[in-house]
Amino acid sequence: MKNVCRSLRERIGKFIEQSPESLHYKNYINLINKKSSKSDGEEVFYDQLIKAGIEQPHREHAFHNSRKWRIDFAWPIHFLGVEIEGGIWSGGRHTRGYGYEADLEKYNTALSLGWRIFRFSTDQVKKGIAISMILDEFKKFKNNLT
Numbered sequence: 001m002k003n004v005c006r007s008l009r010e011r012i013g014k015f016i017e018q019s020p021e022s023l024h025y026k027n028y029i030n031l032i033n034k035k036s037s038k039s040d041g042e043e044v045f046y047d048q049l050i051k052a053g054i055e056q057p058h059r060e061h062a063f064h065n066s067r068k069w070r071i072d073f074a075w076p077i078h079f080l081g082v083e084i085e086g087g088i089w090s091g092g093r094h095t096r097g098y099g100y101e102a103d104l105e106k107y108n109t110a111l112s113l114g115w116r117i118f119r120f121s122t123d124q125v126k127k128g129i130a131i132s133m134i135l136d137e138f139k140k141f142k143n144n145l146t
Contacts, residue, residue: 041084041122042072048131049073054138057082063115069106071117078141081110081117082134084125 049057061074061081071081110117118137120130 039084039086039122041086041120041125044122045073045082045084045120045125045130048125048128049134052131052135054134063110063113067106067109069109071110071115078137079114079116080137081115082130083107083117083119084130085119085121 046057046059055075057073057075058071059073060070061076063069063071063074063076063081072084073082074080107117107119118130118133120133124130
């Protein structure tokens, strides 16, 4: 990320550095300081998928026409999705009342549309549980095709 930030600073040039109150400067600083929207668990899982040779998933796949719901990893042709749930030990969104109920609505709607969503914690990803289960699912798909 630091190399990207350095490159951006070089491209934007001295105009922005000379105008710290400008909107462009503030947007630039926000871009540099912005964290990736991908969690640690998501990045580890993605690396595991690549190493396992599983077909490329759609990331942040929108599965509903009118809601802004996304699935972390999706294989739409199989109606298969994976959600990596973060913050489960720190009282994060997925374990608090409103967030939990919103997740229930999302997952139940996905199910009613024919999706199978596997949910894993970051620890389950790091222990290899998630990739093992998804590998098993893809073996089932392969066996059904032959």
